[in-house]
Amino acid sequence: MEGIDGMGIRAAVAGASGYAGGELLRILAGHPEFEIGALTAGANAGTELGALQPHLRPLADRVLAETTPEALSGHDVVFLALPHGRSGPLAEQLGDDVLVVDCGADFRLHDAADWEGFYGSPHAGTWPYGLPELPGRREELRGTRRIAVPGCYPTVATLALFPAFAAGLVEPDVVVVAASGTSGAGKSPKTHLLGSEVMGSASAYGVGGVHRHTPEITQNLGAVAGEPVTVSFTPTLVPMSRGILATCTAKVGPGVDAAAVRRAYESAFDGEPFVWLLPEGRWPATAMTLGSNAALVQVVLDERAGRLVAVAAIDNLTKGTAGGAVQSANLALGLPEDLGLTTIGVSP
Numbered sequence: 001m002e003g004i005d006g007m008g009i010r011a012a013v014a015g016a017s018g019y020a021g022g023e024l025l026r027i028l029a030g031h032p033e034f035e036i037g038a039l040t041a042g043a044n045a046g047t048e049l050g051a052l053q054p055h056l057r058p059l060a061d062r063v064l065a066e067t068t069p070e071a072l073s074g075h076d077v078v079f080l081a082l083p084h085g086r087s088g089p090l091a092e093q094l095g096d097d098v099l100v101v102d103c104g105a106d107f108r109l110h111d112a113a114d115w116e117g118f119y120g121s122p123h124a125g126t127w128p129y130g131l132p133e134l135p136g137r138r139e140e141l142r143g144t145r146r147i148a149v150p151g152c153y154p155t156v157a158t159l160a161l162f163p164a165f166a167a168g169l170v171e172p173d174v175v176v177v178a179a180s181g182t183s184g185a186g187k188s189p190k191t192h193l194l195g196s197e198v199m200g201s202a203s204a205y206g207v208g209g210v211h212r213h214t215p216e217i218t219q220n221l222g223a224v225a226g227e228p229v230t231v232s233f234t235p236t237l238v239p240m241s242r243g244i245l246a247t248c249t250a251k252v253g254p255g256v257d258a259a260a261v262r263r264a265y266e267s268a269f270d271g272e273p274f275v276w277l278l279p280e281g282r283w284p285a286t287a288m289t290l291g292s293n294a295a296l297v298q299v300v301l302d303e304r305a306g307r308l309v310a311v312a313a314i315d316n317l318t319k320g321t322a323g324g325a326v327q328s329a330n331l332a333l334g335l336p337e338d339l340g341l342t343t344i345g346v347s348p
């Protein structure tokens with residue numbers, strides 16, 4: 001595909017000084033079709049990128065602009081990696097022909113009451129949801145000019161559980177407990193993320209159905225189940241920088257056996273470029289996904305408890321944000337879905 005100037009596809013990144021913006025730039029810098037255009041930020045506008053993201057040496061001397069519609073105009077693709085609530089007003093001022101990929105939450109939820117209840121502001125709307133593996137979504141993403149990139153926890157929990165609903169194996173009542181690295185919270189300072197609070201300690205937060213990713217997971221699984229699904233979601237914070245490991249369980253219906261569970265997951269992920277159902281007996285670990293767009297999944301039937309147990313790992317900044325964003329953008333632009341992305345992690 002050619003960009004607007006007959007050259008490469010010109011992409012702007014808003015929020016280039018943040019974690020998600022930095023990961024987008026790491027991927028875009030190695031993508032064969034994208035040319036990196038404007039880079040914008042908030043308080044850091046006017047600073048050279050190299051002072052903030054020294055791992056991105058080829059872009060080190062690029063100066064961050066203020067995040068305005070004017071700075072973002074003249075691009076084929078605009079990636080927004082801004083705090084929640086910022087994308088809605090900005091997107092309205094970007095042309096309908098521009099592909100806008102929002103890494104924030106503004107356009108993920110269908111239900112305005114859910115949005116207002118969990119985010120406390122007016123609902124901006126709903127865009128095609130950037131999780132191509134979810135039944136029906138890949139088709140919706142092809143050719144679209146607006147993409148809502150899923151949250152990191154919803155990405156991993158949905159991939160872990162949707163095959164069980166697609167095959168009608170489980171009751172519509174699930175428990176998700178997920179451990180995240182601290183980069184999931186972004187770069188700006190937060191008291192509970194001080195090194196002395198996080199190092200050497202694991203802790204729960206957002207407990208009791210109050211985390212804003214609960215309605216997103218509920219929405220995704222309900223759409224596959226074809227009925228409302230109750231989700232009990234507990235996030236936890238662990239002393240690592242990147243990665244999420246989600247442990248997800250649900251009661252199985254009568255007569256469901258281990259072979260049916262395995263078959264359902266094999267069939268759901270057959271041909272998926274980024275989701276790998278691990279060989280039986282091998283369990284996902286976050287380190288295996290570091291810097292890769294892979295989601296590793298394992299599933300088993302706990303016969304004594306009558307529950308399906310699915311465990312999945314992703315890198316929250318790659319498959320959980322920037323990699324997922326580029327995967328969906330590739331689809332929207334008619335490029336090969338895996339272009340510029342890797343499933344190769346780092347080990348140990």
Ligand SMILES: NC(=O)C1=CN([C@@H]2O[C@H](COP(=O)(O)OP(=O)(O)OC[C@H]3O[C@@H](n4cnc5c(N)ncnc54)[C@H](OP(=O)(O)O)[C@@H]3O)[C@@H](O)[C@H]2O)C=CC1
Pocket residue numbers: 014015016017018019020021040041042043044045067080081082083084086103104105150151152183184185186187188316317320321
């Ligand atoms: N971290 C993760 O794992 C995930 C993040 N996301 C989403 O991606 C988005 C960015 O998150 P993340 O990178 O982690 O956050 P960071 O705090 O690391 O980065 C936020 C970015 O937004 C910019 N910014 C902040 N306020 C403003 C403003 N008022 N106007 C313009 N720009 C502003 C910051 O610029 P400056 O440096 O100048 O302040 C920075 O570039 C969020 O919506 C987040 O929910 C989604 C999935 C996972």
Ligand SMILES: CC(=O)N[C@@H](CCC(=O)OP(=O)(O)O)C(=O)O
Pocket residue numbers: 103104105150151152153180181182183184185186235237
């Ligand atoms: C560890 C940590 O704090 N994680 C973040 C999740 C970040 C994420 O996925 O992003 P969105 O904000 O885009 O929804 C949290 O719990 O708020």
